[in-house]
Amino acid sequence: MLSQKTIDIVKSTVPVLEVHGEAITRCFYKLMFTDHPELLNVFNQTNQKVGQQPKALAASVYAAAKHIDNLEAILPVVKQIGHKHRSLEIKPEHYPIVGKYLLLAIKEVLQDAATDEVIEAWGEAYGAIADVFISVEANMYKEATTAVGGWEGFRKFILARKEEESDVITSFYLKPEDGQSISTFAPGQYISIKVNVPGEEYTSIRQYSLSDAPNGDYYRISVKRESAKEEIPDGVVSTYLHDHVHEGDVVEITAPAGDFTLDTTKETPxxxxxxxxxxxxxxxxxxxxxxxxxxxxxxxxxxxxxxxxxxxxxxxxxxxxxxxxxxxxxxxxxxxxxxxxxxxxxxxxxxxxxxxxxxxxxxxxxxxxxxxxxxxxxxxxxxxxxxxxxxxxxxxxxxxxxxxx
CATH class of the missing domain: 3.40.50.80 (Nucleotide-binding domain of ferredoxin-NADP reductase (FNR) module)
Structure with missing residues (x-):
């Protein structure tokens, strides 16, 4: 339970985060990746380069600070992010690392404004926020693992069929290498696919929506070849899948995740x-x-x-x-x-x-x-x-x- 003093200090930083949030998160990622390059195996580096990930994290930090006295208000966002964390295999042991470098980034960007009192309050607040994420994600890991046909971590799947759907989109039909059952999913969910692209120093993980209805036999993803535009290079994984992954090849994927799903309890148009x-x-x-x-x-x-x-x-x-x-x-x-x-x-x-x-x-x-x-x-x-x-x-x-x- 956070003290009222801690809550008041964190909420007092909300206007500052609105102005300096992205600078803080850019600094955070730079510091963290410098000391923990192994985490580059998890994060999408294109999103880092074009600023999408720092911007998204800044919005999350801002929302958490704004609602620090009522974290239930951000539960929908926590669940949405939690699904992505689960599909990327983010675990409880990653949270202290993130907390350490977030506080260092706040201190580096805000300098004298980040007093010891502010850093201490944010340390306590981050602990409370992390506990919410860890709790939510623990349930997601349990559900994914205990579901019929479910599994933990990355599982090997064979590309059973590859079909061009348009000039830029190809479908990939994936069946489990072990021949065992696969878990069903809610329409709208996605899987994470992990590949080692030649020439890339780190493992690449991307998330793709499942593009066919649950059938108990295969998962299908339909992938657009992402071509370079402006400051964004060719898609590392989409290009690799299109050009170098063929029928019979093996890839690794996590169990379906995601909260963007069809509400079948409603009968409205x-x-x-x-x-x-x-x-x-x-x-x-x-x-x-x-x-x-x-x-x-x-x-x-x-x-x-x-x-x-x-x-x-x-x-x-x-x-x-x-x-x-x-x-x-x-x-x-x-x-x-x-x-x-x-x-x-x-x-x-x-x-x-x-x-x-x-x-x-x-x-x-x-x-x-x-x-x-x-x-x-x-x-x-x-x-x-x-x-x-x-x-x-x-x-x-x-x-x-x-x-x-």
Whole structure:
């Protein structure tokens, strides 16, 4: 139990964290990786280089400080991060390391403002916050390990099938090397895949949404080849998977994780809106609605550049054709002449508020969306303008959490 004095000191640092939070977290990662380079086997270095991870951590630290007197308020965020920690094999012994370098970073960035009293209060507060994470994650580890077909840590899977879905997206069908059962998952969850890429000093771990419904036989991930753009280099793992992992090869994955899942207890209309590779968590959601909630009205909207970049189109069409209550729409940013001739899309350009307003017939609709950050910002703004209540808006970031407002 934190003392009122500790709570007051930590809350007094909230305005400072709002200004200097990212500087602190950038310093934190630099200090920690210098002394513990083995942790580079866990963290996505691209997210470090482009600043996404420091920014996400700064937001988490800010939220924890702001709610230090009521940590239950940040439990949804703790659970979301906890799922990622569990899928990356973050364990209790990592938390003291993080705490040590977080305090050193606060001291280095804030200098004289980080008095002994402030550092001591933050040390106590971090201990309380870490205890919450460790407790939540302990339950997640237990659930993953004790589930039917579940396992602990990384498990070897064979690439049973590899299929090109578009010019930039390929699906990978993974079956357990030991031939034993695999755990089921909630539609929308992901797995972590670990590979050793030639030329890379450290192991690379990435998280990919499971793109097919639970079937007890295999897991499928559909991976976009991430090409270099501006300061971001080619995707290390996506390029390796596309070019160098072939049928019969073995990779290691953790059990399914994630809290971005379809709420099947609700019967209200559901709308899935995806951009590019953002449709992968929605394919199993759509199939689940069709199979388990045949009376539930569902709409599937997908945006792509054109048909060359549109993956899993026929698969979605088959699901839609099998149901009386599911409709789907396609939006192409730059359709080809063949797309026009084949009437392969329903809207040209971008998804906008006016078009969505025609498709959202009731504000009780549950809206799920995922895609590139600019796309997500536009969709978030549009559905709010239409009047969909916040509690009915669900989204997933591919990578560290960002800001949509």
């Amino acid at each position: 559901v709308l899935f809106i995806s951009g590019g590779i953002g449709q992968t968590p929605f394919i199993p959601m759509l199939k689940t609605v069709a199979k388990e909630q045949p009376e539930r009205k569902a709409t599937f909207i997908h945006a792509a550049i054109n048909n060359h970049f549109h993956a899993l189109k026929d698969e979605v069409a088959e699901v839609v054709a099998s149901s009386d209550n599911i409709t789907n729409y396609v939006c192409y940013e730059h359709p080809t002449e063949a797309d026009r001739a084949n009437q392969a899309f329903d809207k040209e350009g971008y998804i906008n508020t006016e078009w969505l307003a025609e498709l959202i017939t009731t504000k009780e609709t549950d809206v799920y969306f995922c895609g590139p950050l600019p796309f997500m910002k536009a969709i978030n703004q549009a559905v709010k303008e239409i009047g969909v209540p916040t509690e009915n808006i669900h989204f997933e970031f591919f990578g560290p959490a960002g800001e949509l407002e």
